[in-house]
Structures are given as C-alpha cells and as structure tokens.
Amino acid sequence: MSDMTVTLAHEADFAGWRAATRSLAGRHIPPADIAWQVAARPESAALPAPDPAAARFTVPRAVMDLAAIMVQSALPERFALAYTLVYDHVMGVPTGESMAARMAGAKEDVLAQTRHLRDEIRQALSRHNAAAPYQGHVETTSHVPESNARFLTLQLSFAPWQLDMPDRTLRWTGHEMLREAPGQAPQPLDPTGLPPPALPMVPDLDIARITSLRAVALAAKTCLVCPMAAHATQTVFGEGRESARMMFVGEQPGDIEDRAGRPFVGPAGQLFDRALHEAGIGRDDTYVTNTVKHFKFRRTPTRRIHEKAGPAEIAACAPWLAAERRIIRPAVVVMLGVTAASALLGRAVTISRERSRIIAMEDGSDGLVTVHPSYLLRLPDEAARGREYDRFVNDLRLAATRLGPAVT
Ligand code: URA
Numbered sequence: 001m002s003d004m005t006v007t008l009a010h011e012a013d014f015a016g017w018r019a020a021t022r023s024l025a026g027r028h029i030p031p032a033d034i035a036w037q038v039a040a041r042p043e044s045a046a047l048p049a050p051d052p053a054a055a056r057f058t059v060p061r062a063v064m065d066l067a068a069i070m071v072q073s074a075l076p077e078r079f080a081l082a083y084t085l086v087y088d089h090v091m092g093v094p095t096g097e098s099m100a101a102r103m104a105g106a107k108e109d110v111l112a113q114t115r116h117l118r119d120e121i122r123q124a125l126s127r128h129n130a131a132a133p134y135q136g137h138v139e140t141t142s143h144v145p146e147s148n149a150r151f152l153t154l155q156l157s158f159a160p161w162q163l164d165m166p167d168r169t170l171r172w173t174g175h176e177m178l179r180e181a182p183g184q185a186p187q188p189l190d191p192t193g194l195p196p197p198a199l200p201m202v203p204d205l206d207i208a209r210i211t212s213l214r215a216v217a218l219a220a221k222t223c224l225v226c227p228m229a230a231h232a233t234q235t236v237f238g239e240g241r242e243s244a245r246m247m248f249v250g251e252q253p254g255d256i257e258d259r260a261g262r263p264f265v266g267p268a269g270q271l272f273d274r275a276l277h278e279a280g281i282g283r284d285d286t287y288v289t290n291t292v293k294h295f296k297f298r299r300t301p302t303r304r305i306h307e308k309a310g311p312a313e314i315a316a317c318a319p320w321l322a323a324e325r326r327i328i329r330p331a332v333v334v335m336l337g338v339t340a341a342s343a344l345l346g347r348a349v350t351i352s353r354e355r356s357r358i359i360a361m362e363d364g365s366d367g368l369v370t371v372h373p374s375y376l377l378r379l380p381d382e383a384a385r386g387r388e389y390d391r392f393v394n395d396l397r398l399a400a401t402r403l404g405p406a407v408t
Contacts (some may be wrong), residue, residue: 004033006048006079008045008047008079010042010187012195013038014193015193015194017082020047023050024087026051026055026057027054028055028090028091031080063089066082067083067085068147070106071195072110074141085103110198111199117138125155125206133161134162137165140166146170147197149189150194151197153172154201169181170189202220207320211327213328216323220235231294232295233261233295236290238324239262239263239288241287246333246334247289247324247333249321249344250264250339251292253293255295258295275392275396276396287324292317294317296309296313309339325363325365326363329365334399335370337374338351338372355368356368366399368399370399
C-alpha cells in the first residue's frame with residue numbers, strides 16, 4: 001500500500017522525477033511505498049520537499065540513462081520502474097528478473113521509436129520548404145517525441161515546428177516548447193527538464209542543414225563522437241561575431257580553455273590578443289575557433305599535458321568547423337599553426353613554406369597560414385622570440401589588408 005504520492009508536472013517530467021527520486025531514494029523509501037501520478041494541471045504538481053537528512057548518493061551514468069529511457073516509454077508504471085532502478089542501485093540489490101525483463105523490453109521499444117522518429121524527421125526535412133514552419137505527424141503513445149524535441153529544434157535552427165501525435169501536439173514557437181492536448185490549456189515544457197534522448201543526437205543530426213551558429217554550438221556541446229570528448233571537461237566551441245569577416249582557427253583548446261569553455265584564453269590566447277592589438281585588429285570583430293573542439297591530453301600525477309590532435313579527432317570535428325565557416329562566411333581565414341592549416345587546406349603543410357602569403361580557399365575566402373602563438377611561447381631564445389613575434393604581427397596585418405571596406 002503506497003503511503004506517499006508524488007505528483008509530476010507532466011507526462012515527460014524527468015526533472016521532477018529526478019528531484020523526487022533524489023529525496024526519496026536518499027531516505028531509502030521502498031518503491032512499493034510510493035505512488036507516482038501526473039498532475040491534471042502543471043501547477044498542481046507536488047514533489048516531496050528536499051530532505052536535508054536524506055543520504056547523498058551518486059548513480060552511474062548508465063543507470064540514469066536507463067531511467068531516462070523508462071520515463072519516456074509508453075509503460076504506465078514507467079516512473080515507478082525508473083525509481084526502482086535507482087533505489088536498487090542505492091541499496092546495492094540486483095533488480096528482480098521480471099522487472100529487468102520489462103525494462104529491457106521498454107528500452108528496445110524506445111530505441112526503435114527514436115530511430116523511427118529521426119528517420120521520419122530526416123526524410124520530411126529533406127522535402128520541407130524552409131519558408132513554412134515544419135509540421136510532422138507521428139503515431140506513438142510514448143514520450144519519445146518530447147525527448148527528441150531538442151533534436152528537431154536544433155535541426156531546424158530554432159525555427160518554429162509542430163509535431164502531432166494521436167493524443168497531443170508538441171510545438172516549438174521559436175521561443176518556447178508547448179504541449180497541447182484536447183481540452184487542456186497549452187502547457188509550457190522546459191526542454192532541459194525532459195528526458196535526454198535514448199540515442200546520441202550528434203551522429204544523427206544533419207549538421208550541414210543547420211543554419212544558425214547558436215544551434216551548431218549547442219549541438220556541438222552534446223558531441224561525444226570521439227574518445228577525447230569523454231575525457232575533456234567540455235566542448236570548447238568557437239566564439240565571436242556571427243558577422244565576423246575574419247576568422248582565426250587554432251589547433252585545440254588547452255588546459256585553461258578546457259576549464260573555461262572558451263577558446264584562446266590561456267597563455268597562448270593572451271599572446272594572441274596582444275598581437276591582434278598591435279596589428280590593429282579588435283578580437284571582438286573576429287571569430288576565433290579551433291580545428292578540434294576538445295582538449296586532448298595525457299595525465300601525469302600533477303598535470304594534464306597537451307597532446308597533438310590526430311587525424312581521427314580532426315575528422316570527427318571537421319563538420320563543426322565546416323559549419324562555422326559556412327555560416328560565418330569570413331572574407332579571411334587565418335590558420336594558426338600546422339593542424340589548422342593541414343585541416344583547412346586538406347593536405348600536408350610546412351609552415352615555413354606556406355606562411356605569410358594569401359592562399360585562395362575553395363569557398364572563395366582568402367586564407368593565410370601563420371605560426372601558432374604557442375610556438376612563440378616555446379622559443380627559448382628571447383631575441384628569436386622577439387623576431388618571430390614581429391613576423392606574426394606582420395602576418396596578422398597582411399591578413400587584415402584583405403578585408404577591404406567593411407560591409408554595412
Ligand atoms: N591553443 C589553441 O590552438 N587553441 C586554444 O584555444 C588555446 C590554445
């Protein structure tokens with residue numbers, strides 16, 4: 001007999017479920033003592049108050065991912081199943097066989113529906129006339145569409161869309177996500193409170209379709225395509241003006257950039273800023289990015305040591321860099337160092353041979369290869385450092401001469 005009722009705000013309220021679970025599993029409340037229900041109106045949601053006496057616990061990512069899959073399944077008891085998973089983990093007991101079998105079935109179903117929905121969306125988008133809001137239809141009673149709302153929003157670069165299901169409509173207005181069901185007032189859904197999708201978004205996204213830098217940057221933040229992504233703190237995407245006419249491309253974020261989440265803010269970035277200033281270029285007027293968006297490093301007991309990005313990482317990140325160039329369409333692209341130059345020119349590059357001259361790029365922009373600012377930091381001899389720094393500033397000045405008059 002349940003002696004506690006949790007009332008969630010809506011059918012895919014993963015955030016509410018997670019908050020309640022944190023409190024209840026931390027107090028070791030058995031699954032049988034909890035009744036899970038969904039509020040008729042979101043304002044009547046009722047979660048247990050956070051309990052400071054509840055034990056804090058951590059749950060492996062795989063357990064939380066499976067819980068998120070349960071929450072978006074069509075099973076009526078999905079919130080209880082997801083809770084049982086976490087509770088069993090906290091108590092250190094194996095999940096019972098019949099329950100494990102039910103979860104495995106639900107997982108299969110959610111995965112199949114996710115694949116099906118994304119296939120449908122991809123096919124529909126290839127026929128979609130971008131001038132009109134996208135409107136699709138899917139036959140499902142699960143909450144897979146809610147979990148994939150972000151996928152659709154990014155794929156459509158935040159343009160309005162609507163997805164109709166037999167019992168409800170999901171709508172992105174361009175500003176907010178709404179769930180509409182017959183006889184109910186439209187209910188705003190916070191996309192960050194929905195269960196994450198059962199399949200990673202990035203391998204399924206058609207990055208070449210995305211037209212806004214914001215959508216590309218948000219999508220890149222979920223990218224786990226290469227192994228580096230699992231070790232780095234975060235994706236460090238490019239930053240600067242979407243209308244920038246000059247783009248700088250480095251190698252990969254360093255230790256400080258990895259922690260800050262911003263490119264070129266460590267020692268190499270400070271030297272780069274100084275050189276930009278001397279060349280009369282305002283960093284705020286440019287776009288600064290990297291060939292590879294995650295920090296690759298080797299760990300020692302005290303430090304994380306930079307390791308050069310290899311062909312696999314460069315290839316994994318190539319669609320992000322291509323999207324940045326396609327959307328920004330800079331007049332001038334400055335390649336800082338050999339990794340950027342080889343990636344953008346598509347061939348092996350020797351910096352001393354290619355630097356300090358304008359190269360016609362295949363997209364019509366002017367390219368310029370120069371040294372990476374870290375190279376200047378590494379030069380042991382002060383006189384050589386001064387000379388090389390001056391050459392670097394001259395390269396930046398040469399790049400700036402290609403900008404021509406500003407387009408207003
Ligand atoms: N080196 C790079 O190539 N990029 C950064 O963002 C920092 C250091």
